[in-house]
Amino acid sequence: MWITSSLTTALTPASVALGNFDGIHQGHRQVMQPILSPSLRRQPLSVPPVTAESYGENSPPNPKASLDDAPETSLEPYPTLVTFNPHPQEFFSGQRRTLLTPLSEKVKYLEAIGVQQLVLLPFDQELANMTPEAFVEEILVGRLNAQQISVGQDFCFGRQRSGTVTELKAIAARYGVKVHLVPLKTAKGDRISSSAIRAALLEGNLKQANSILGRPYSLIGEVVQGKQIGRTIGFPTANLQLPPEKFLPRHGVYAVRVYGASNLGEQKAVMGALNIGTRPTVDAIATPTVEVHLLDWSGDLYGKTLTLHLEHFLRPQQKFDSLDQLKAQIQTDCDTARTLLSPQE
Ligand SMILES: Cc1cc2nc3c(=O)[nH]c(=O)nc-3n(C[C@H](O)[C@H](O)[C@H](O)COP(=O)(O)O)c2cc1C
Ligand SMILES: Nc1ncnc2c1ncn2[C@@H]1O[C@H](COP(=O)(O)OP(=O)(O)O)[C@@H](O)[C@H]1O
Known part of the structure; x- marks a missing residue:
């Protein structure tokens, strides 16, 4: 996927979904659908040669570009997600927000859906x-x-969020650009939203x-060294380093599926018991650790x-x-995790 924070290197023409899309939940995926219609898909993605760009400290990953990938001239628009960086609320409040999907994770989901370009408009x-x-x-x-724009029905934009979707439609129509207003998706009568997901995660309500x-x-994180106590009690735990802005669910113990450990490839999961917390029994640290013991694995x-x-x-x-x-207790947790994660006969 092509990722840029500069409008001069953006691929055009674009077919645009607009919004923040933290979590890439079912509602977000519905907003992206109209820009992904099969007739708009172009495989493989070709990208223009770029000069290295400075993205600053919180830089997005460099787009994979080479001169061999020089663009063909095409009228087919690139399915593009346009978002703001930082989040406007972060800009106004000056406070860092935690995210359900930090940039690197968001990119994985967008690629899987078929979005070909991510434009991170610097919000200033x-x-x-x-x-x-x-x-x-x-x-x-x-x-x-x-060429077309897709937004959720409650989208607001522009100075003081004064622009409504009706206005967006009217302005875009002057240029012959179609706007898809996607109805808000609900689940059992409740609105699907990033805040509803956060609230459920804080309660430990995974279902x-x-x-x-x-x-x-x-x-998603890299395994780093811990205090090496785990192996001495018979439960080695892989300590994960997550992006600092990653939203953490309720502290406690979880049954998880672990991908990336097995030599059998990314698709093969190993069962695990995860602990998120400050480990009051061993050292009562200030920052929570995220550590997983993989069942029947070494x-x-x-x-x-x-x-x-x-x-x-x-x-x-x-x-x-x-x-x-x-x-x-960890042994009991592992037994419970195994029972819950094992396929039912
Ligand atoms: C499934 C599981 C449950 C855990 N539950 C607790 C707990 O309730 N209280 C606690 O203090 N530590 C708990 N821990 C954390 C252990 O204290 C920790 O894994 C151990 O000290 C190893 O640390 P190390 O990775 O730094 O070697 C749990 C760990 C696992 C894997
Ligand atoms: N079943 C397992 N689950 C998790 N980690 C394991 C397992 N078997 C071996 N390991 C290895 O042991 C390490 C964890 O051992 P531990 O003593 O807890 O050290 P640390 O404190 O550095 O995490 C893991 O990072 C991994 O490399």
Whole structure:
């Protein structure tokens, strides 16, 4: 996928889905559908040669581009997600937001859906001051040559969020650009939203969170060294380093499926028992660790990137009086995880 934060290197013409899309939940996927219609798909993606661009500290991954990939001239628009970076709320409040899908994870889901370009518009005072007309005319039409635009029905944009979807439709119509207003998706009468997913995750209600998401909530991170206590109690745990902005669910113990450990490839999952927390029994650290014990598995995981699918919340963290009690409880957690994750006869 082509990722750019500069409108001068964006691929055009574009077929644009607009929004923040944190979580890439079922509602988000519905908003992207209209820009992905099969007639608009172009495989493989060709990208223009680019000069290296400085993205600053929180830089997105460099797009994979080479001169061999020079663009063919084509009138077919690139399925493109246009989003703001930082999130406008973060810009105004000055406070870092946690994300259900940090950039690297978001890119994986978008690629799987068929989005070919991600435009991260730098959100600054100038952009914040833009009128709805200027945003559509100068950015969407003028720079991205948008052929069609898809948004959720409650989308607002422009100065003080003054632009409504009706206005977006009217302005775009002047340029012959069709706007798809996608109705808000609901699940059992409740609106599907990133905040509903966060709330369910904070309660440890995985069933609800995963049902709204339409897939299991995931944690993706590299295995780093811990205190090496795990192996001494018979339960080595792979400690994951997650992007600092990753939203963490309720602290406690989970039954998870682990991808990336097996030599049999990415698709093969190993069952695991995950602990998220400050480990009050051993050292009561300030920052929670995210560590997983893989069931019936042994090997070296340091430096590997693991993807965990959180399936069931088992219990909150506890402070035990002894390591033996902790060990016995971890054994029970592993047995419960195995039962819950094993396929039913
Ligand atoms: C399934 C599981 C459940 C855990 N539950 C608790 C707990 O309730 N309380 C606690 O203090 N630590 C808990 N831990 C964390 C252990 O204290 C930790 O894994 C151990 O100290 C190893 O740390 P290390 O990776 O730094 O070697 C749990 C770990 C696992 C894998
Ligand atoms: N079944 C397993 N589950 C998790 N890690 C395992 C397992 N078997 C071996 N390991 C290895 O052991 C390491 C964890 O051992 P541990 O003593 O807890 O050390 P650390 O404190 O560095 O995490 C993992 O990073 C991995 O390389």
